[in-house]
Amino acid sequence: MNIFRILGDVSHLLAIIILLLKIVKSKSCAGISGKSQILFALVFTTRYLDLFTNFISVYNTVMKVIFLICAYVTVYMIYVKFCKTFDSENDSFRLEFLLVPVTGLSFLENHSFTPLEILWTFSIYLESVAILPQLFMISKTGEAETITTHYLFFLGLYRALYIANWVWRYHTENFYDQIAVVSGVVQTIFYCDFFYLYVTKVLKGKKLSLPMPV
Numbered sequence: 140m141n142i143f144r145i146l147g148d149v150s151h152l153l154a155i156i157i158l159l160l161k162i163v164k165s166k167s168c169a170g171i172s173g174k175s176q177i178l179f180a181l182v183f184t185t186r187y188l189d190l191f192t193n194f195i196s197v198y199n200t201v202m203k204v205i206f207l208i209c210a211y212v213t214v215y216m217i218y219v220k221f222c223k224t225f226d227s228e229n230d231s232f233r234l235e236f237l238l239v240p241v242t243g244l245s246f247l248e249n250h251s252f253t254p255l256e257i258l259w260t261f262s263i264y265l266e267s268v269a270i271l272p273q274l275f276m277i278s279k280t281g282e283a284e285t286i287t288t289h290y291l292f293f294l295g296l297y298r299a300l301y302i303a304n305w306v307w308r309y310h311t312e313n314f315y316d317q318i319a320v321v322s323g324v325v326q327t328i329f330y331c332d333f334f335y336l337y338v339t340k341v342l343k344g345k346k347l348s349l350p351m352p353v
Contacts, residue, residue, distance in 0.1 A: 140198075141307050147300035148202055154293035155209045161286045162216045167224040170284050172276045173217040174230055178237070178269035180210040186262035188255055229279045232272035241265045248318065263318055267326040270294065274329065292337050295330030298323055 162168050187203045194200065217225055245261035246252075273291070277283045283291075301323055308314040 141304060141311075143300050143304035143307055147297050147304055150293045150300055151297035152202075152205065154290050154297060155206070155213070157286065157293065158290045159209065159213060159216070161284075161290070162213070162221060166221060168217045168221045169224050169226055170276075170280070170287050171217060171225075172230045172232070172273035173214070173225055173227075174232055174234055174272040175269055175276075176210070176213045176217060178234070178265060178272070180214050182262045182266045182269055183207050183210045185258040185265075188258060192255070226276075226280075229276050230272065231279070232275045234272070237265070237268050237271065241268065250318070260318060263322045267322040268329075270326070270329060274333070288333075288337055291330070291333055295327065295334060298327045298330065302327060 158171065162171070183203075183206050187207060190200065190203055241261060241264045244264055245257050249257055249260040270291070277287075302320075305316070305320050305323070
């Protein structure tokens with residue numbers, strides 16, 4: 140395991156912790172897309188079914204369990220504990236527009252046609268687009284809280300670091316996973332515009348605001 144993989148995992152975990160702390164401290168999930176969090180919970184669930192069949196390392200197992208727990212705690216916070224603060228009106232992205240094509244693609248393009256492999260492939264494809272409901276929500280409201288932008292920044296940084304991890308593994312191990320790499324690049328592209336706004340506005344103490352859709 141290389142430094143890029145470790146930093147990617149740390150960035151991913153930090154993003155989730157930032158989001159949970161934001162919800163707990165403010166007792167509000169305003170500005171957070173519950174639909175994106177449902178998709179992430181689905182990503183972790185379908186990806187980590189191998190917890191019961193394949194042991195890789197203590198680190199790997201612990202991280203999987205932490206991500207699963209955090210994902211479902213986040214969904215619980217949004218839809219149960221602080222549901223009165225949830226902005227369902229603006230969290231209106233239609234999930235079937237993502238789930239249907241992702242499901243179909245996971246059956247058509249995978250490493251092997253087995254249940255666990257298809258579910259793993261589904262999780263990779265779904266993760267690449269799971270943030271879209273959150274980005275759609277921000278574009279709909281026209282702005283995002285600073286803490287929410289920090290969450291999105293570290294989530295995007297996690298994917299960028301994983302691209303570096305794949306490049307490193309290709310050069311040192313001659314390992315290349317086309318499904319993971321292509322999906323990761325697609326996901327990172329979704330963050331590019333946000334990264335620019337984060338650096339030019341948020342890091343300068345300004346609130347991130349976007350043009351309201353017509």
